[in-house]
Amino acid sequence: MIQFSKHTLxxxxxxxxxxxxxxxLAAVNLLYDVGARDEESDRTGFxxxxxxxxxxxxxxxxxxxxxxxxxxxxxxxxxxxxITNYYLSFPANNLETAFWxxxxxxxxxxxxxxSLEVQRQVVIEEFKQRYxxxxxxxxxxxxxxxxxxxxxxxxxxxxKNIQHIEEASLEDVKAFFLKHYRPDNCIxxxxxxxxxxxxxxxAEKWFGPIAAGHRPQRQLPVEPDQTExxxxxxxxxxxxxxxxxxxxxxxxxxxxxxxxxxLSDVLSHGKSARLYRSLVKEQQLCTxxxxxxxxxxxxxxxxxxxxxxxxxxxxxALEAIQKExxxxxxxxxxxxxxxKMQNNIESTMVFAETxxxxxxxxxxxxxxxxxxxxxxxxxxxxxxxTAEDLRKQAGQIFQVHKANTLYYHAE
Amino acid sequence: xxxxxxxxxxxxxLLGFVPFEIQxxxxxxxxxxxxxxxxxxxxxxxxxxxxFAVGSWHEQKALVSSLTNRILQEGSLKSSGKVLADxxxxxxxxxxxxxxxxxxxxxxxxxxxxxxxxLPRLFELVFEPAFPEKEFQTxxxxxxxxxxxxxxxxxxxxxxxxxxxxxxxxxxxxxxxxxxxxxxxxxEDLAIFHRDFYTKDRLNISLSGKGTxxxxxxxxxxxxxxxxxxxxxxxxxxxxxxxxxxVVIPKPDAVQFGLRLGKRIVDKKHPDYPxxxxxxxxxxxxxxxxxxxxxxxxxxxxxxxxxxxxSFEKDAIFTIATEVGRDVAELALTEIRCxxxxxxxxxxxxxxxxxxxxxxxxxxxxxxxxxxxxxxRFWDVHHFGLDYDYYHRYLSTVQNITAEELRALAVTYLAxxxxxxxxxxx
Numbered sequence: 001m002i003q004f005s006k007h008t009l010x011x012x013x014x015x016x017x018x019x020x021x022x023x024x025l026a027a028v029n030l031l032y033d034v035g036a037r038d039e040e041s042d043r044t045g046f047x048x049x050x051x052x053x054x055x056x057x058x059x060x061x062x063x064x065x066x067x068x069x070x071x072x073x074x075x076x077x078x079x080x081x082x083i084t085n086y087y088l089s090f091p092a093n094n095l096e097t098a099f100w101x102x103x104x105x106x107x108x109x110x111x112x113x114x115s116l117e118v119q120r121q122v123v124i125e126e127f128k129q130r131y132x133x134x135x136x137x138x139x140x141x142x143x144x145x146x147x148x149x150x151x152x153x154x155x156x157x158x159x160k161n162i163q164h165i166e167e168a169s170l171e172d173v174k175a176f177f178l179k180h181y182r183p184d185n186c187i188x189x190x191x192x193x194x195x196x197x198x199x200x201x202x203a204e205k206w207f208g209p210i211a212a213g214h215r216p217q218r219q220l221p222v223e224p225d226q227t228e229x230x231x232x233x234x235x236x237x238x239x240x241x242x243x244x245x246x247x248x249x250x251x252x253x254x255x256x257x258x259x260x261x262x263l264s265d266v267l268s269h270g271k272s273a274r275l276y277r278s279l280v281k282e283q284q285l286c287t288x289x290x291x292x293x294x295x296x297x298x299x300x301x302x303x304x305x306x307x308x309x310x311x312x313x314x315x316x317a318l319e320a321i322q323k324e325x326x327x328x329x330x331x332x333x334x335x336x337x338x339x340k341m342q343n344n345i346e347s348t349m350v351f352a353e354t355x356x357x358x359x360x361x362x363x364x365x366x367x368x369x370x371x372x373x374x375x376x377x378x379x380x381x382x383x384x385x386t387a388e389d390l391r392k393q394a395g396q397i398f399q400v401h402k403a404n405t406l407y408y409h410a411e
Numbered sequence: 412x413x414x415x416x417x418x419x420x421x422x423x424x425l426l427g428f429v430p431f432e433i434q435x436x437x438x439x440x441x442x443x444x445x446x447x448x449x450x451x452x453x454x455x456x457x458x459x460x461x462x463f464a465v466g467s468w469h470e471q472k473a474l475v476s477s478l479t480n481r482i483l484q485e486g487s488l489k490s491s492g493k494v495l496a497d498x499x500x501x502x503x504x505x506x507x508x509x510x511x512x513x514x515x516x517x518x519x520x521x522x523x524x525x526x527x528x529x530l531p532r533l534f535e536l537v538f539e540p541a542f543p544e545k546e547f548q549t550x551x552x553x554x555x556x557x558x559x560x561x562x563x564x565x566x567x568x569x570x571x572x573x574x575x576x577x578x579x580x581x582x583x584x585x586x587x588x589x590x591x592x593x594x595x596x597x598x599e600d601l602a603i604f605h606r607d608f609y610t611k612d613r614l615n616i617s618l619s620g621k622g623t624x625x626x627x628x629x630x631x632x633x634x635x636x637x638x639x640x641x642x643x644x645x646x647x648x649x650x651x652x653x654x655x656x657x658v659v660i661p662k663p664d665a666v667q668f669g670l671r672l673g674k675r676i677v678d679k680k681h682p683d684y685p686x687x688x689x690x691x692x693x694x695x696x697x698x699x700x701x702x703x704x705x706x707x708x709x710x711x712x713x714x715x716x717x718x719x720x721x722s723f724e725k726d727a728i729f730t731i732a733t734e735v736g737r738d739v740a741e742l743a744l745t746e747i748r749c750x751x752x753x754x755x756x757x758x759x760x761x762x763x764x765x766x767x768x769x770x771x772x773x774x775x776x777x778x779x780x781x782x783x784x785x786x787x788r789f790w791d792v793h794h795f796g797l798d799y800d801y802y803h804r805y806l807s808t809v810q811n812i813t814a815e816e817l818r819a820l821a822v823t824y825l826a827x828x829x830x831x832x833x834x835x836x837x
Contacts, residue, residue: 060419074777284801
């Protein structure tokens, strides 16, 4: 059970505070409700490029990193299709410096042509390092447009291609900032060796005076129901054949999400999981196999992937996968396996509480989903799911005409 | 609303480092085995480490020690691998396997309330493995295929080439997996290595988390059943290679090159080591380091570049590592060399050094946060025969070392002609 309190400043900024006096550290997390899904289809990769520019300095703090380092902070940020998240974890006695740092870049980020030029190059190198220069590194550049035809999840956070990053202008940067980086589009969560009244005082002092924006109303295109199976074959300089199958599934706020998450655990959590036992160990079709949900806010993907043993065909492996999916759709999961899933959820939640940065991030994320207190209801929510729920949910997701299959063929 | 305009230009005062006592584990001896018990934390979680002072230093064939460690989970004399996996997964527990040149370990992470059920299974897995032939073959085949994937990555190629250049491909610190070594292994190699070295006299244990008292009682019963090794623990003697100059590892289709530069350096027991850690931080050890500031944040040649000093038990290495676009690789190398010259010739400005001092003190405090970090910090010194005095010396060095002393360390240890340069991708 995580104790916390929730407050909203007059400019709309949401503040969540968790006190933990067993640690010397404090964690400050800022979740901005903007991600790659909010980009224009001809200017992709922008939310992530912008995240890099947030470290380029602000009016009163020309060098963000230097101050973060003086704070002794572990400090970074990430962008995904839904959100952009910034965090610091540091010795708690310097809490106010973190408020100064984070409020100044929200109040008045310094837009510089030079910072844009350099970060553009850095992001292009990131594109190469992570997506082009790794075996199977381009999987999401291929799989997303296969699975999504209309919805902005069709592009990866890094962007559709390098050209979009090259074309970003300073005007785009400013407009993006003013639209999305406003207090009412931000959830600030603070966890650790802090005092709630003091955190509220600091939030009022540093974030209170920042004007609210007009919180953008999302009107994203709805992905039409998939009516036919889709596939794509890629021949690439990869050493072994591989497959990725993606089925559309409900978003993170949907009541059915937890059941999908559990199904992915049944298939692929731990060495006892079904796909590993069957495809890697018993049938020896794959050297590795995986199942996971993307966990997106809007309808996401249930992904199954594997690397093939040399000499095994894609058809052999995919047939074995299909058998496992059929089993989920026809046969109830045993009580013992259900209990195993439940124990795993409990264990995951308790271990996540051991680190204040995790706690701050999770509180912010659950607040975005609707209510930070859902974090304390997760275990009960998963416990309420029955084997019959899972069987039904499997039937909903794993329909043959909803599969999106990417085949990697070794050159 | 505030009644006066907030002066955002005015930074809040930064408070200095607050000294704290490091919580050390309580040492026990159970059935002649050293056991270190660290009771800490708020959550009901537990970690149990079984650590053997045995690694590739002690193997007669490459990969034997790491494969022995890896295949423990594939089945015991009493239970199949599936039964073992079911058991640990059922309780939401997690096992972590580590095998290095110096030591091998298996760690169990679980909710404290499950320790009593899991501890006997952990001992079964670690001390009574069957090394089933079929699982052995599957693992070898999968590892060989995974190796093919790794060999497509320039970072992997550069690291492998770098370690071999410093130590030689046969040395325990220079070895890396290769296909021929996998092909030469048999399950008997592993079974013999296990019989000779996964023994009571090589074993150290730690318990960390909440509720360790109950676990100690369970442990005592299990330890009484273990045997000592029939063999003395010998390390074979190896010479190092200490190659300098440039090593090029071809990979014609690479979009980026993997670069590694570095050398062997003094290890953790040497008095200069803490100072070198500070020097390395300035040079390439944090986001604001000179390498990052110049080569990423000023030039945009890379997504990331860094340097590190890592100590083994019997040696240590200094490494600069990055992946850079092939068109800018030469420029990046030039900038790296400029930064080496600069740190050897010029004093580090006070403001920069003060930032590094603050940064390292914050990281230092964070590194002792929570039961599992505390036990990690214990092992980090215990493995080297050091004690907590190392941390006091380290902290004092961070707080007091002068720019002159750092320059002298750079002159002594970072001579450009002493470094090897490995380029993977051209």
